[in-house]
Amino acid sequence: MKDKAGSTISSKQLIFLIIGSQIGIRLLYLPREITGIAQEDAWLAMLIATIVPIVSLFLIDRLGKRMPEMGFTQMSQALFGRFFGSILIILFIVYVIGFESVVVRIFSEVTKLYLLPRTPLVVIVFMFIFTVVYAGSKGARVIGRLNELLFYLLLVNFLVLMIPIGEADYTNLLPVGEAGWDGIGRGVLIAAQYYAGIEILLVFYSLVNRKDEILKAGIIATGITAVLYVVIVLICESVFGVAGMQHQLFPGLVLLKVVQIPVIERLEFIFLFFWMGMGARPAINMGFAASLSLTQLLKLDEKKYLPYLLMVIGLAMYILALLPPNLLTVFDMARYAGYGFYVIGIVYPLIYLIMAFARGGKVKQSA
Amino acid sequence: MKKISRKPLADDQAWKEAKQKIPDTQLPAALNDKMQMLQPYLQKGADIITRPFYLEGEPPLSAVSIHLNKVIDDEALNQHILRPLMLNCRRESIQDLGAQNLIDAIYKTSITASQIRKINTFAALVQTIFDGFTVLLFDGIEEVLVIDIHGGEFRAIDAPPAEQTMRGSREGFIEILDVNIALVRRRLRDPNLVVEKTLVGTRTRTQAAILYIADIADPKIVSEVKSRIDQMNLDGIVASGYVEQFIEDNPYSIFPQTFTTERPDRMVPLLLEGRIGIIVNNTPLALVVPALFVQFIQASEDYYERSIFSSYIRILRYLALLVAISFPALYIALLSFQPELIPYDLVISFSRARSSVPFPVIVEALVMEIIIQLVIEAGLRLPQQIGQTVGVVSGIILGQAAISAKLASPIVILIISVSIICTYALPSASMVLTTRLLRLPIMLLAATFGIFGISFGWMIVQTHLIGLESIGVPYFSPLAPMRYPDLKDSFIRVFLKKMNRRPVSIPMQDRKRQGNDGKGPEQQ
Numbered sequence: 001m002k003d004k005a006g007s008t009i010s011s012k013q014l015i016f017l018i019i020g021s022q023i024g025i026r027l028l029y030l031p032r033e034i035t036g037i038a039q040e041d042a043w044l045a046m047l048i049a050t051i052v053p054i055v056s057l058f059l060i061d062r063l064g065k066r067m068p069e070m071g072f073t074q075m076s077q078a079l080f081g082r083f084f085g086s087i088l089i090i091l092f093i094v095y096v097i098g099f100e101s102v103v104v105r106i107f108s109e110v111t112k113l114y115l116l117p118r119t120p121l122v123v124i125v126f127m128f129i130f131t132v133v134y135a136g137s138k139g140a141r142v143i144g145r146l147n148e149l150l151f152y153l154l155l156v157n158f159l160v161l162m163i164p165i166g167e168a169d170y171t172n173l174l175p176v177g178e179a180g181w182d183g184i185g186r187g188v189l190i191a192a193q194y195y196a197g198i199e200i201l202l203v204f205y206s207l208v209n210r211k212d213e214i215l216k217a218g219i220i221a222t223g224i225t226a227v228l229y230v231v232i233v234l235i236c237e238s239v240f241g242v243a244g245m246q247h248q249l250f251p252g253l254v255l256l257k258v259v260q261i262p263v264i265e266r267l268e269f270i271f272l273f274f275w276m277g278m279g280a281r282p283a284i285n286m287g288f289a290a291s292l293s294l295t296q297l298l299k300l301d302e303k304k305y306l307p308y309l310l311m312v313i314g315l316a317m318y319i320l321a322l323l324p325p326n327l328l329t330v331f332d333m334a335r336y337a338g339y340g341f342y343v344i345g346i347v348y349p350l351i352y353l354i355m356a357f358a359r360g361g362k363v364k365q366s367a
Numbered sequence: 368m369k370k371i372s373r374k375p376l377a378d379d380q381a382w383k384e385a386k387q388k389i390p391d392t393q394l395p396a397a398l399n400d401k402m403q404m405l406q407p408y409l410q411k412g413a414d415i416i417t418r419p420f421y422l423e424g425e426p427p428l429s430a431v432s433i434h435l436n437k438v439i440d441d442e443a444l445n446q447h448i449l450r451p452l453m454l455n456c457r458r459e460s461i462q463d464l465g466a467q468n469l470i471d472a473i474y475k476t477s478i479t480a481s482q483i484r485k486i487n488t489f490a491a492l493v494q495t496i497f498d499g500f501t502v503l504l505f506d507g508i509e510e511v512l513v514i515d516i517h518g519g520e521f522r523a524i525d526a527p528p529a530e531q532t533m534r535g536s537r538e539g540f541i542e543i544l545d546v547n548i549a550l551v552r553r554r555l556r557d558p559n560l561v562v563e564k565t566l567v568g569t570r571t572r573t574q575a576a577i578l579y580i581a582d583i584a585d586p587k588i589v590s591e592v593k594s595r596i597d598q599m600n601l602d603g604i605v606a607s608g609y610v611e612q613f614i615e616d617n618p619y620s621i622f623p624q625t626f627t628t629e630r631p632d633r634m635v636p637l638l639l640e641g642r643i644g645i646i647v648n649n650t651p652l653a654l655v656v657p658a659l660f661v662q663f664i665q666a667s668e669d670y671y672e673r674s675i676f677s678s679y680i681r682i683l684r685y686l687a688l689l690v691a692i693s694f695p696a697l698y699i700a701l702l703s704f705q706p707e708l709i710p711y712d713l714v715i716s717f718s719r720a721r722s723s724v725p726f727p728v729i730v731e732a733l734v735m736e737i738i739i740q741l742v743i744e745a746g747l748r749l750p751q752q753i754g755q756t757v758g759v760v761s762g763i764i765l766g767q768a769a770i771s772a773k774l775a776s777p778i779v780i781l782i783i784s785v786s787i788i789c790t791y792a793l794p795s796a797s798m799v800l801t802t803r804l805l806r807l808p809i810m811l812l813a814a815t816f817g818i819f820g821i822s823f824g825w826m827i828v829q830t831h832l833i834g835l836e837s838i839g840v841p842y843f844s845p846l847a848p849m850r851y852p853d854l855k856d857s858f859i860r861v862f863l864k865k866m867n868r869r870p871v872s873i874p875m876q877d878r879k880r881q882g883n884d885g886k887g888p889e890q891q
Contacts, residue, residue: 013848115704115819127816127823134827138834145833149847269708272818276826 009144009204011213017204017285018221020147021197022053023154023228024282025107028252030194030229031236032245038187039179039242040172043233045187050226052192052346056199057218059349064205064214066356072203073296079355088348089297092202095344096290097313099196099337100283101320104128105330107279108321110250115272125321131280133314136288137307140207143288150277157274158228161235164258168238193338194229195222197282199345203289249327287313389490398429398506408493409433415496420449422473422505424458434501440518444501447479448514452503470510482515498572517545524550527629527651529796534671539629544574544648550631551578551646555638559583565596567610567647571603575610578634578644585641585874588838592643592656595838607647607654614645614656616836621804623797624837626658633667641875657840659872660832661857664688666794669860678859684792685858691789691802695736696813696821698782699728704817720776729814731775735783736810738765740803743787844872 009017031042038045067075072092077085108124116124135146179187201218208214236251239258248254256268291310295302300309324330394401402409402417409415414436421427432449456477474483486492487510495513496502503512524546527539540547548562559581567575575596579589595614604610607627615624626642628634629651634644637655645654664684669677701709702717709717724731742761746754766784769775790802805828812820835842845853853870855861867882869875 010848111819115817119816124819127819131823131826131830135830138830142830142834145841145843145847146830148849149829149833149843152849269818273822273825275819276822277829280826 008207008209009140011208011210011217013144013148014201014204014208014214014217015221015224016147016151017144018198018200018218019151019225020281021200021285022195022221022225022282023197025103025110025279026194027228027232027278028110028250029106030191031233031251032248034187034191034194034233035237035242035245037179037190038183040175040237041177041179041184042187042191042237042242043173043230044176045179045184045191046194046230046233047226048184049188049191049195050222052188052342053195053198053222053225054219056345056349057201057215057222059346059353060199060201060205061215061218063349063352063356064201064211068211069206071206071292071296073293075352079352079359086297089293092344092348093290093294093313095337095340096286097316097320098333099340100132100286101317102330102334102337103279103283104132104317105321105324106327106334109327109330110253111275111279114253114268115275122322125318128276128280128283129314129318129321131276132283132287132317133307133310135280135284136291136310136314139303139306140204140288140292143285147281147285150274150281153274154278154281157271157278158232160271161232161252161255164239164255165235167258168235169241170238172238172241173234190335190338191229193335193341195225196338196341196345197285198222199341199348200285200289202344202348203292283317287317389493391488391490394487394489394492394509394511396507396509398431398504401504401511402431404489405433405493408496418449420453422452422456422458426458428458429506431504432501433496433504435496435499437519438499438517439501440516443480443516443518447516448501448503451477451479470505470508470512473505474512478512478514480514480516484513485510486513487511494572521546530628530630530633530667530794532630532666532668532671535630535667536632538631540631540646540651540653542649542651544576544646547631547646547651547653548576548578551634551638551644554631554635555580560638563593565593567596567599568601568603571605573604574648576644576646578638578646580638580641583639583641583869583875583877584643585876588657588840588874589643591838592645596645604647605649607645607650607652610645610647611654614838616838620831620835621801622660622832622835622842623663623795623801624656624658624835624842626655626662626795627652627797628655628667629653630667636667636670639880640869641873657837657873658842659837659840659845660835660843661845663795663798664793665856665860670863674860674862678861681860682858684794687789687792688798688802691786691793692805693809693813693821693825694786694789695732695779695782695806696809696824697818698778699732699810700813700817700821702728703814717776717778720778723773724776725773727814728779729810731779732783732810733807735769735775735779736806739783739787743803840873845870 034042034045063075067078070078073085073089076088079085080088104125108121108128111124112119112121135143177184198218198221201214205211205214208217232252236245236255239255240248240251245251253268256271287310291306291313292302294309294313295306298305298309324333395404409417412435416434416436418432419429420432421429430452432444434444452473456473470485486495492502492511499517501514501516503514505512521543522541524538524541526537530539538550540550544564552560552562557580561577561579561581563577565575565577566572577589577593577596592614596610599610599613601609601613611625611627612618617624626637628637634653634655638644642655642657645656647654664681669681672680702721706714721728726734738761742757742765746757749757766780770777770780786806790799790806793799793802809821809824812824814820816823832843833841833847841848844850845857850871852868853872855866856870864882867880868878869880871878
């Protein structure tokens with residue numbers, strides 16, 4: 001009920017924060033990527049892949065329990081010493097910039113493709129980065145609230161995506177197990193990358209006001225994300241069929257064109273109204289996490305300098321987003337960024353935990 | 368909670384000196400000496416009336432009454448002060464009472480006015496005269512009697528012009544603070560209703576009252592509001608708008624962060640929810656803080672009508688807000704960027720209507736928008752009869768002329784008019800201003816970036832709203848942060864019977880509003 005001073009978020013907001021960091025523009029092309037490998041069993045792969053974020057969640061939670069009040073930067077420096085700790089943080093920031101610049105680029109490309117064919121990409125990317133910096137500079141509390149509100153607004157978008165369900169042909173889902181264990185396994189490896197966003201908990205752990213509810217919140221968030229992902233995969237598969245989907249760059253968007261509705265003609269209309277919120281949400285969260293880590297690394301006053309550092313990070317995203325020559329290169333980059341998630345989401349908490357065990361009780365004194 | 372603290376200004380000292388310019392000395396006993404000291408102040412104001420008189424006796428006691436012309440109730444002065452003192456009171460008889468102090472005896476036996484106090488310093492004497500009290504000076508007595516018989520001419524209590532309702536009371540606040548407080552007190556006879564008066568403005572010395580319910584309002588917010596008002600250090604205020612601008616958290620925001628109302632029956636329920644009212648003398652508009660965004664979409668009538676109808680009207684108002692801000696923008700965006708999203712037949716009629724207009728849509732819409740805004744502004748200040756004429760002339764003749772001169776298409780006129788009507792469907796005048804202003808940038812964004820621009824604009828506005836605070840309370844609550852119990856009274860209004868708890872969006876001490884829900888004092 002009462003907002004505590006400073007920048008804490010509630011565990012309820014954490015749920016929305018994690019969902020917000022996971023679901024973004026990727027929702028629109030994920031069915032194609034996964035069906036490309038796991039065929040008809042893409043939805044199964046998507047479901048099995050939840051193991052990865054859950055493992056990540058458990059690891060981060062164990063780690064956080066050992067040092068609940070320490071921020072990510074302090075924790076790294078306490079465990080690995082100033083030098084190696086700083087390197088780990090910088091790597092994290094580089095990962096965020098890389099990952100989100102890909103998201104920004106894909107988002108801008110879609111915008112250009114469907115909405116503004118004659119507007120230069122430079123301008124669209126700028127508007128996007130502007131939103132990220134503006135929202136991110138308002139601090140953790142506002143970001144928590146923003147995610148909460150956007151979740152409900154974007155649920156509308158999701159429902160719009162579900163309308164073509166009437167056109168679905170369920171035989172497209174059969175036979176189950178067509179891809180074989182090999183296909184499903186490789187599908188899971190790709191699908192797990194779409195749960196990237198859970199690693200934001202590394203930074204936000206110390207900002208949540210009730211630590212005992214974090215695990216529960218994380219599981220709920222991953223559950224909701226998984227349900228939304230599986231539903232979208234199922235709809236795309238059953239509407240387009242596996243083979244048909246491979247020809248569409250963004251099957252999620254094509255879904256909107258399937259059904260015609262009187263008066264407002266096409267559903268895209270409602271969808272586009274929340275377009276910015278949908279695209280910007282993960283970048284806002286992750287951008288904030290990165291700039292918060294950076295302020296802590298540079299030992300600056302959070303309130304005063306965070307907006308400026310976020311501008312720097314935004315600028316880096318801007319430049320990196322405009323570097324790839326075309327969309328295909330971007331999708332390649334997206335795959336690399338996806339593997340980066342394994343490093344940040346699984347390897348990071350694992351080595352932190354091992355280090356914490358190795359150091360035992362000494363950590364707290366040195367902090 | 369964000370504290371607004373101002374660094375002591377360089378001339379703070381000068382302010383204090385100006386305040387203390389009047390020597391704070393004890394008053395002398397002799398009447399002539401007192402009048403001598405007062406002379407420099409009395410001769411500056413032609414509206415200060417001094418009335419010498421005697422209390423009968425051997426020797427008679429000479430006295431003077433001083434007051435400001437037409438600020439006090441002349442009838443009361445004559446009937447309740449001068450008449451008893453001059454006709455019925457004898458010096459000897461007072462002394463015979465054996466009263467230790469002559470002045471106590473005078474006011475206890477001879478003055479029938481009810482609000483009397485004594486002062487004995489010169490500074491206080493001067494200040495009370497100019498604050499509009501009646502003072503009585505007696506020869507040979509240091510102390511001075513101060514009598515409150517404020518009165519004179521003022522506007523009668525009237526229906527609030529900007530907040531009419533069908534079913535509510537017809538009483539609105541007026542310019543006199545004490546009457547306004549009484550209007551609230553009549554509706555809220557709780558002994559816990561606290562009324563604190565303070566003076567704002569070093570020269571105007573305007574009275575302001577802070578009202579709250581002691582066992583509901585959050586003491587932290589109360590003290591923050593008080594300290595913000597105390598920090599106001601300017602020479603004068605003439606309206607509650609001054610206070611609003613000094614206590615708000617984000618002066619750069621276009622959204623109103625204090626709620627203004629001229630209805631006492633609107634203020635009372637807000638006080639009951641733990642908010643704090645500020646009434647400023649000489650202004651019929653009271654302020655209520657902390658304010659929430661949803662509050663500006665709610666009207667007092669929502670609570671008087673049955674809940675089904677008020678919920679319907681509320682949803683309509685949200686729709687109106689949406690339409691008022693983005694309808695013209697949407698038209699521009701669809702027509703210039705995504706005509707494929709408009710149904711086929713409609714596109715044909717749109718383009719037929721637009722075929723004779725030589726400008727781009729945005730120019731056409733902007734021109735019409737600005738003309739209509741000017742018409743509103745022109746009609747606002749004119750006398751009512753002429754104002755109506757301006758409205759009719761511009762509505763019918765200008766619109767028709769614009770169409771036949773091929774300056775605008777009928778659709779643009781329709782769309783702008785609908786958005787204007789929607790603007791005025793909002794119950795709060797401050798939110799109307801916000802909407803009028805917000806429409807323009809969204810239109811420009813739509814003209815440059817189409818629907819993407821509108822989406823961008825909304826995203827920025829939404830983020831801005833979420834970041835706002837009113838006296839440290841999240842402004843966009845209960846929507847973000849989402850307070851599920853408060854949604855009962857946001858987009859819809861559920862049955863009054865079901866609202867057992869006070870809204871949690873406003874920090875307060877006592878959540879229970881009604882009923883026996885197992886936690887109330889009734890079942891202890």
